Amino acid sequence: MSRLGPRDLLDVGLVGIRTRKLRAALSALGISIGIATMLVVTGIPASSQADLLRTLSALGTNTLQAIPVPDRNPPVTLPEDAPAMVARIGPVLTASAVANTHSVIRRNDRTDPADGLGLTVLAGKANLLTTVNGRVRTGRFLDATSETLPMVVLGSVAAARLGLAGLPVGGAGPQVRIGDQWFTVIGILDSVPLSPDLDRAALIGWDAARRLVRFDGHPTVIYLQAREDQIEAVSAVLPATIDPQKPSNVQVTRPSDALAAKRATQTSFSALFLALAAMALLVGGIGVANTMVIAVLERRSEIGLRRALGAHRGQIRAQFITESVALSAMGGIAGTLLGVAATTAYAWWRAWPLVIPVDAALAGLAGALLTGAVAGAYPAMRAARLMPTEALS
Structure with missing residues (x-):
């Protein structure tokens, strides 16, 4: 049975993005807004927290x-x-x-x-x-x-x-x-x-x-x-x-007493960060999943033709998962840049120390890739189950 190399798989997976640029951009925009939101809602409170902790430290917490x-x-x-x-x-x-x-x-x-x-x-x-x-x-x-x-x-x-x-x-x-x-x-x-x-x-x-x-x-x-x-x-x-x-x-x-307040502030901010980050990724994942389901419905004839030419189910699944992950990666990178820029501008305006949570940025990118893989799993399996005759009809 023929196999697709990594480079060939990437070329095939990017076909939908290259041929439907506007839709791909809108899909990536959805998850980029989610990732940017995650960075903004973690970066701005983190900068505010750094300013608050600096003030509390000046009160003699040590x-x-x-x-x-x-x-x-x-x-x-x-x-x-x-x-x-x-x-x-x-x-x-x-x-x-x-x-x-x-x-x-x-x-x-x-x-x-x-x-x-x-x-x-x-x-x-x-x-x-x-x-x-x-x-x-x-x-x-x-x-x-x-x-x-x-x-x-x-x-x-x-x-x-x-x-x-x-x-x-x-x-x-x-x-x-x-x-x-x-x-x-x-x-x-x-x-x-x-x-x-x-x-x-x-x-x-x-x-x-x-x-x-x-x-x-x-x-x-x-x-x-x-x-x-x-x-x-x-x-x-x-x-x-x-x-x-x-x-x-x-x-x-x-x-x-400022020390107790400082520790309580750190705990409450950490819980808030986690909740907001999870919500942002969930919204972005739903957007990618919706886009991929529609892509499968619109590209039934392409799927049928590829199956008729010898592509097996695993290759069809890999194609759509690759496309979903690529969309999420594009959105994740764009969202990270947008979130960093927005956080930097707001911290500068408020004269706060700038804090960009590197772990949040890396987690956002990793989460975007994971979200893309999860969001593309069902559409990919659905595409792989289509019979060539059914898809071409």
Whole structure:
């Protein structure tokens, strides 16, 4: 029995597409719209999700704080080396600390020595700003040099209460009085959403606080960022790491509510993607199946002639399945390009990060081919069952 090689089978399978170009284009258009819809309904929500997750991440989904348990008698203090110990925990990305120096800050030496304007003077580490996702509005933050000198960085509320709207460009900054020492203001922070207490604080270097305001070296708040998938594990070991002798003296904030919201968002979006993608492929498959059934009815004489000339049923089935798969492949490629273009344009318009789900695009193409094979199966079997005399009549 004669066999059709792959190339001959492809030529025969594309006959219907070449001879009925308009119908083939309309059939491919049906499945291309389905695939484009799948990419759009996955790509646009994925881009929106990326923007939402970026916003949630900025709220500190991977951040923890540790403080001494309040209202203990005598008051609890954290060990001096606690920040360094926390930084050694495997999943921890960065750790920093602040400490209340119990000093008073004043605009000058003529104001009431007891009037600190409700502001707190904190000793801070140089990596504090990175750890709490803070930003400097004007000037600069503490560094290795300024940590040892009488320099101060003000929170946004602290700067407003001290009457400092900004810093001079290129000149020496204003000075404020902390305790009995003058400090030069080198920076003003933007509001810090992760730690609003820093908005009402004046931050001085750790070493400068020890030397100039009689700071005892014990941190009062430890901040850390850890890998998000390990945040609960880090929270569990944090008290024993900070104070191995008395872990019950350490209070750790639970992971941010934003983390739970972020995980719930990821789950709900994933379920939505799957449902919409399945619906789009179903619609495209029905369109291809309908086209192939009509093609069999219209090409009965062609089928009969091929059978009369010696084509067996398997070759007839292969011809129509090849045509169906080719139609679906054309639609899948066109739909993928159309979906990517539409998603890119919409993400650019909304200023979202562009996310093209590669797995969705590949799954769409594979699904288009599978849909074409399934959609063409019944018409192909129906065509193969036609007897030559019946088809030619």
